[in-house]
Amino acid sequence: MIITDLKWREMEPVSKVKFKIALRENAKTSSLLLKIETDEGISGYGEASPFEPVTGDNIEDIKAFFEKIKPELIGKNPLAIEKIHRIMNRFIVGKTAGKAAIDFALYDILGKKTGMPLYMLLGGNSNTVQSDMTIGIDTPDEMAKLAKKYVNEGFNILKIKVGLNYEEDLEAIRKIREAVGDKISIRLDANQGYDKKQTINVMREMEKYSVEEIEQPIPCWDFDGMKFIKDRITQELMMDESVHSPNDAHRAVKEEACDVINIKLMKAGGIFPALQINAVAQAAGIKCMIGCMSETRVGIAAGAALAAAKKNIVYADLDSYRMIEELEYVSGGYTQEGDIITLTEKPGLGLEIDF
Template identity: 45%
Template sequence: MKIKSIETFSITVPLKQPFKTALRTVTKLKTIIVKITLEDGTVGYGEAPPTHVITGETKQSIEACIHEVLKPLLVGKSIHHLESLFDDMKRSIVGNSSAKAAVDIALYDCFAQLAEMPLYQLLGGWKNSIETDYTVSVNEPDLMAQHASNYINQGFNILKIKVGKDTIHQDIERIQTIREHVGHEPNIRLDANQGWSVKEAIYAINHMEDLQLNIELIEQPVPAHDIKGLKQVTQHTHTPIMADESVFSLYDAKGVLELGAADLINIKLMKSGGIHEALKIVRLAEAYNVECMVGSMIETKLGITAASHLAASQKNITRYDFDAPLMLSHDVVDGGVYYDKNIIHLPDQPGLGINFIKESMNSYD
């Protein structure tokens, strides 16, 4: 079955409220939708949100990569030779991980539809539902505590708290204030988004341990390139440390795992270049007895559905960060995963289970 066409569309969706991290503030989602059509009419979808502060990609670079490099490479080739297609994509251009991910996702969507199986079953079928956290943006302590309380009242049991902005003492105050409002039962994980130095991270984590703030894990406390610094933090704290921006590729993961630089790895399809490469990271981490989380950028339910299919398929993926669609002002995707408060259920339809994109789209053919 040959690939007939590859199209892209752009969508803009406002967020309910600004999403703030140590790296950026987002008020609206601007994303690229990829549509692959096979010669029998089968349609597969993928998504690539431009996140230039993390992946280095813009809307223009994503569209250029897809139409000038990946599309000429893939159109006319058989979908049944997936390994060959992915290898061609990987070697065709350096970087451009989000552009590759969107095409990778659409290819998997088509392939699973031809196999007449939901993608998570085709990939391994470990489970068909998962529990997501909800992210609290970095703000003043009282406002963050208010947001945290609201999410707990909405039925979420796990909070991902953004820190790494302003001073280390303000970050500690943020977590203390949140704990005072939500109590010690909710699970709290922190994400510093590279915002601390090694000394700041060790001091802050040890201090929060002394205060018994009961933190599940700390995500990417130091700059992405500082793997030795990440190892220092891991060695000098009891709280588990998770690598995020430090791990894009299989080779990044190999370096972190061999050095023992982190206790956990956060995989995002937009970093890894898609499901195919993400699976390699999951399996390598499992060989080192290191568990993985799968997270996302700010994406529509399309991208989150693809990440959820991967996450639900593998035993070694034990944590999930898939709240992004809940942050959007309205849903633009028909089909895909559905939310029951904090629980995400995988669709039974073949492929991703995406029916169509509701929003009017700007085409780039």
């Protein structure tokens, strides 16, 4: 089997909710749908959904990357996934969202070739995933209103964006807890918006609202600061922007800088490096979560398959597709009832795509 062509098209799904985080407010959601064709008639699909503050690239960068890497991949065996990652990594530094799209398509081809769903190929721990639902920064009243809506839709875990205003964050969490009651899990994501002192003060205040966790409260380069915070709060501390690669995960483990690592396939460069990150974390007793950027159903299908496959991946933040209008030419991969995502038993990603 060899790769015969790479094709792509831009996707611009319409956002259904306003979504603001400490890094910036999203104005537009764009991603690229990738198709890799083979000489055996099997095609695989992937998605690149870059977010410049994290992945360092944009849609135009990824298009240029696909154009340049295409001749390097045509004629290669798509099942040689590690080899293709070496080719991509030697070819260019970064462009992890583009590499992720290629990676997804390769795993999709592998699943179709073997007749196995991707979650089973990757480990088969489960065929279901419980996802949280994320609430962007808004007025405390609007955030509480949205929290109540999501709980009524069946979500039991809420991820709340914070990090712009200490006092408003406290008020928002107070109102959210009042709105949803005591049984709903609340976790925070500051997207590097706090400093060490603010983080510790916030999390001590948050104890009264039974907040379970805070994600990436301080700048991504400050591993020492994360260790300092971890030693002084009672809740779990998660790294996100600090960990892009297996090397970053190793540093996080060595410096005891977190309790949990958020693996995002767009910043890791796909499933293959994500498996390595999880293995490093698992060996050190650190749990993992699979998160997302602004992926459509395509990227979420890949993330959900990995999350379901591995026992050490105990959390999932796979909600981006619910914040955008579904694309009429993409379906399948999974179903969702409340906060439970159930993977398809069809081979590969199990997607139906009218390319």
